[in-house]
Amino acid sequence: MKKMIIKVCAVLCLFAASRAFAAPKTHTVVDHAGNTVEVPNKINRIVIASLYPLPSVYCLYADSAKKLVGIPSSSMAAAKASFLVKAYPEIANAKTGFEKGGVINAEELMALKPDVIFYNAGAKASKAVFDKTGIPAVGFSTSIAKFNTIETYAAWIDLLAKVLGETDRSKKLIEYGRKIERDVKARVASIPEEKKPSAMIIYAYDNGKITTYGKKMFPEYWITTTGGINAAKSEGGVVELNMEQIYAWNPDIVILTNFNTKLPEDFDDGIVDGNDWSSVSAVQKKQVYKFPLGMYRWCPPSSDSPLSLVFLAKTIQPKLFEDYDLDKIIVDYYKEFYGITLTSGDLHTIYHPSRSAAGL
Structure with missing residues (x-):
């Protein structure tokens, strides 16, 4: 026992x-x-x-x-x-x-x-x-x-x-993104302020409402990091605009996010939803662009953020970054990190997102 x-x-x-x-x-x-x-x-x-x-x-x-x-x-x-x-x-x-x-x-x-x-x-x-x-x-x-x-x-x-x-x-x-950022910042560091174009990123442009981003927002990071000046730098947060304010800022470059349905071709004749953009520098110079759409909308942080930095660098300072082959950088990134081999048609789709991507 x-x-x-x-x-x-x-x-x-x-x-x-x-x-x-x-x-x-x-x-x-x-x-x-x-x-x-x-x-x-x-x-x-x-x-x-x-x-x-x-x-x-x-x-x-x-x-x-x-x-x-x-x-x-x-x-x-x-x-x-x-x-x-x-x-x-x-x-x-x-x-x-x-x-x-x-x-x-x-x-x-x-x-x-x-x-x-x-x-x-x-x-x-x-x-x-x-x-x-x-x-x-x-x-x-x-x-x-x-x-x-x-x-x-x-x-x-x-x-x-x-x-x-x-x-x-x-x-x-993490290191991939940081490496691109280091190179971009090093290149733009010596650009005089007077040589930097003013840029405005439009968040919403639907139902008569136009909004952009002021200081201390992701778009200001994109613009200033890639050699531009945020046209709305005097404002804070998300800013609702009227055309008088846009005329006063007169941005050299306008970039449309994928949170609205507008496309660059909507600005071709200078009139958008009854608003006259014909005198705005970006429209006159044909410098209205749309953020690409890869795995997500490229304006906020996303899985494609390093690629978005390259896109903005080539858009805002094209001569300084003319050696950046955006097509190749996107193709290589998608192959390495997503295991996808992109075709030329796929790249066209990324560069020309549909209006439906706004999710409105």
């Missing part, structure tokens, strides 16, 4: 020891909102509840969309109008009904049974909804790098790596 008791005790001790030394099922991360979040080590179902460009960055980091079970409807509109759904067709299966106009439906969100939620760290109302569900929610910030687009892209990849696991791929992606 005594031997039996000893054996039982030994077995119990071994069981207790095995439990004590078992690998943990969770780990903690500090997100961009400063919250310490406990997340599962094994994550199979992910919902990206806001921050529209993040699905593209996630797909780039993971080289897959299989674990994405929910994304915002605006992200889906961009995905279907871009190469994201071609590179990662599983993303088309992600649900969008849990989010409408930025408002989260908690019941539909929980029905997706996510292991983790990724969201815009500035969306405090959404965070309150996530807290009630009990599902771990990790915030990704748009202002984490003071609107330096390349460093924001890097910060998002870095936080994904902290949640899902660091990889050599994630480090390579």
